[in-house]
Amino acid sequence: MSYIREEARAEAEAHGHEKRPILQAIRAKCLDCCVGQPKEVRLCQAYDCDLWPYRTGKNPFSASGGNPATLKNASQKTPE
Ligand code: SF4
Numbered sequence: 001m002s003y004i005r006e007e008a009r010a011e012a013e014a015h016g017h018e019k020r021p022i023l024q025a026i027r028a029k030c031l032d033c034c035v036g037q038p039k040e041v042r043l044c045q046a047y048d049c050d051l052w053p054y055r056t057g058k059n060p061f062s063a064s065g066g067n068p069a070t071l072k073n074a075s076q077k078t079p080e
Contacts, residue, residue, distance in 0.1 A: 023057050023059060026054045026055065027041075027054075027055070027057035030051060041055050
């Protein structure tokens with residue numbers, strides 16, 4: 001791990017962040033944006049938001065559909 005990466009990780013942990021899948025982090029941000037309402041995240045029409053394609057916790061551009069274990073974990077933590 002590079003020095004800069006170690007520093008960035010330490011800084012993130014110092015601010016209470018833990019390692020987690022990026023789609024799960026995006027999903028959490030979208031739920032925060034919609035006051036914890038999964039239905040509002042699903043209905044979001046802010047199409048110009050960079051997070052919009054990933055708001056449901058899935059990557060629509062991924063041919064593989066994502067890591068099954070990660071997707072299962074994300075859906076358990078953020079029910080829709
Ligand atoms: S995609 Fe929608 S819900 Fe998610 S952060 Fe952007 S505006 Fe908010």
